[in-house]
Amino acid sequence: MDVLYFAWVRERIGHPKDCIETPPGTVRELVEDLCSREERYAAAFADLSALRVAVDQQLSDFDAPLDGVREVAFFPPMTGG
Amino acid sequence: MDVLYFAWVRERIGHPKDCIETPPGTVRELVEDLCSREERYAAAFADLSALRVAVDQQLSDFDAPLDGVREVAFFPPMTGG
Amino acid sequence: MEIRVQAEPFDFGAEAGAFAARQAGMGAVVTFTGIVRDLEGGGLRAMEIEHYPGMTEKAIEAIASEAADRWHTGDLLVIHRYGPLAPGEMIMMVATAAPHRADAFQAAEFLMDFLKSRAPFWKKEVAQDGADWVAARDEDEDALNRW
Amino acid sequence: MEIRVQAEPFDFGAEAGAFAARQAGMGAVVTFTGIVRDLEGGGLRAMEIEHYPGMTEKAIEAIASEAADRWHTGDLLVIHRYGPLAPGEMIMMVATAAPHRADAFQAAEFLMDFLKSRAPFWKKEVAQDGADWVAARDEDEDALNRW
Numbered sequence: 161m162d163v164l165y166f167a168w169v170r171e172r173i174g175h176p177k178d179c180i181e182t183p184p185g186t187v188r189e190l191v192e193d194l195c196s197r198e199e200r201y202a203a204a205f206a207d208l209s210a211l212r213v214a215v216d217q218q219l220s221d222f223d224a225p226l227d228g229v230r231e232v233a234f235f236p237p238m239t240g241g
Numbered sequence: 242m243d244v245l246y247f248a249w250v251r252e253r254i255g256h257p258k259d260c261i262e263t264p265p266g267t268v269r270e271l272v273e274d275l276c277s278r279e280e281r282y283a284a285a286f287a288d289l290s291a292l293r294v295a296v297d298q299q300l301s302d303f304d305a306p307l308d309g310v311r312e313v314a315f316f317p318p319m320t321g322g
Numbered sequence: 323m324e325i326r327v328q329a330e331p332f333d334f335g336a337e338a339g340a341f342a343a344r345q346a347g348m349g350a351v352v353t354f355t356g357i358v359r360d361l362e363g364g365g366l367r368a369m370e371i372e373h374y375p376g377m378t379e380k381a382i383e384a385i386a387s388e389a390a391d392r393w394h395t396g397d398l399l400v401i402h403r404y405g406p407l408a409p410g411e412m413i414m415m416v417a418t419a420a421p422h423r424a425d426a427f428q429a430a431e432f433l434m435d436f437l438k439s440r441a442p443f444w445k446k447e448v449a450q451d452g453a454d455w456v457a458a459r460d461e462d463e464d465a466l467n468r469w
Numbered sequence: 470m471e472i473r474v475q476a477e478p479f480d481f482g483a484e485a486g487a488f489a490a491r492q493a494g495m496g497a498v499v500t501f502t503g504i505v506r507d508l509e510g511g512g513l514r515a516m517e518i519e520h521y522p523g524m525t526e527k528a529i530e531a532i533a534s535e536a537a538d539r540w541h542t543g544d545l546l547v548i549h550r551y552g553p554l555a556p557g558e559m560i561m562m563v564a565t566a567a568p569h570r571a572d573a574f575q576a577a578e579f580l581m582d583f584l585k586s587r588a589p590f591w592k593k594e595v596a597q598d599g600a601d602w603v604a605a606r607d608e609d610e611d612a613l614n615r616w
Contacts, residue, residue: 167519167591168602217524219587233521233589237605240549240590241423241503241561241581248372248444249455298377300440314374314442318458321402321443322356322414322434322570335486342481342502346557349506352499352577354570355489359496410493423501423581424612430499431574465571 161226163190165204166235169211172204183226187213190226191234204234212237242307244271246285247316250292253285264307268294271307272315285315293318323390323398325382327373329405334412341399345419348396350426354434355415358407367448368406371413374442378402385436389418392432392469393425400433402443435465470537470545472529474520476552481559488546492566495543497573501581502562505554514595515553518560521589525549532583536565539579539616540572547580549590582612 163178170176184190191208194201205211208222214233215224226232244259251257265271272289275282286292289303295314296305307313326332334355342351358369386398396419403413416433420426437443445456473479481502489498505516533545543566550560563580567573584590592603 164521166521166589167593214521214524214589217521217527219528233524235521235589236591236602237610238586238589239592239603239605240588241585245374247374247442248446295374295377295442298374298380300381314377316374316442317444317455318463319439319442320445320456320458320462321441322438333486334489335482335484337482338485338500339480339482342504342559345504347506349504351502351504353485354573355498356570357489357492357496357498359494359568412489421506423503426501427574427578427581434570434574 162231164233169234187224188222243312245314250315268305269303326401327378341417348419350423351419352426352430353417356413358409358411360409365449366409370406370446371404372444373404381441389429389432393429395420395429438462473548474525479548488564495566497570498566499573499577500564503560505556505558507556512596513556517553517593518551519591520551528588536576536579540576542567542576585609
């Protein structure tokens with residue numbers, strides 16, 4: 161499964177993408193796994209209320225299951241237009 | 242004083258403009274004077290709620306005084322835009 | 323603020339592009355253009371627009387000034403044609419600029435609502451089988467109450 | 470419905486003019502364009518727009534489809550740029566056509582409100598003394614609640 165980062169999430173983590181061999185059950189568990197890896201992940205995910213998540217390119221939430229999912233993305237609130 | 246007519250008011254009266262030498266006190270009295278002239282004025286002014294009036298090129302009402310006024314115009318509700 | 327009342331056609335794209343290009347410091351530009359629609363089932367020969375020379379410009383200026391007072395806008399542009407127009411021709415346009423989009427949208431909608439019912443224009447539809455003055459719609463009058 | 474997500478500049482006037490010219494049977498066309506504003510006091514070197522390739526097009530398509538469902542509209546156009554932009558450059562535009570003006574305005578405002586907060590774009594302001602991600606504004610999130 162691909163995990164993508166955008167905007168300041170990408171900058172704090174230091175790269176745009178990770179590949180996860182065996183995803184956990186939910187987005188929240190994925191975040192916990194990433195945070196336990198390195199301090200910069202913990203810094204990026206410190207305040208989940210400041211983050212948005214997309215699952216297979218659809219806006220989703222942190223309780224979404226990851227079964228069969230190919231791509232998860234984390235980013236700050238969008239500022240288009 | 243010039244009295245102008247637009248759209249179907251002009252068409253019913255048959256000309257775009259009258260000149261009044263000695264205007265009466267109010268717009269409503271002007272309408273009464275005109276209606277007493279000829280049937281086509283009475284036809285044009287039959288339903289005042291379907292008409293609008295401008296006094297010196299400002300939207301006004303039928304009770305407006307005509308003292309010092311140079312131009313009165315009668316027309317149906319506007320359909321610009 | 324620029325107001326033009328004219329019989330001649332105008333080039334909507336060129337006007338909109340030039341307006342947007344000269345809005346230094348503005349983040350948002352909204353335009354509206356009104357187009358002559360054919361009748362249901364076709365057959366419209368012309369839309370004739372009568373106006374009240376002298377009052378028209380003043381009325382539009384008053385409407386545009388009120389829009390500029392009510393919202394935080396930059397420049398405003400109004401072009402309105404009169405005379406006979408063919409189906410598909412552009413009748414009029416407004417353009418508004420503002421630092422933020424809400425002001426640009428609100429000013430444009432306000433301009434349109436008041437141009438529709440408070441600027442001295444009258445539309446007549448000329449078809450094969452006769453001509454009819456377009457009646458003012460209650461909903462256009464109602465639209466003024468929201469401001 | 471036409472959606473373009475591109476790095477290249479677009480010609481707002483030409484796009485708006487061509488869009489309006491091809492709206493047979495529509496009486497109203499509304500456009501919005503967003504322009505890069507300089508910082509208060511100047512000094513903006515660039516506005517960098519990051520996006521999420523793949524998701525961006527899908528998200529805009531979903532927003533435009535909902536607009537087309539909700540209002541009685543004709544064609545819809547959305548162009549949104551990404552990459553570095555200079556002050557005064559146009560970031561994006563929408564255009565909506567409808568038989569009546571209320572639908573054209575509502576659809577355009579709906580598109581803008583959702584593009585602002587639900588399409589995966591992120592803006593970064595690069596100035597002489599550093600770069601900052603533009604924070605989402607509460608009022609932009611609140612704007613969604615009116616629909």
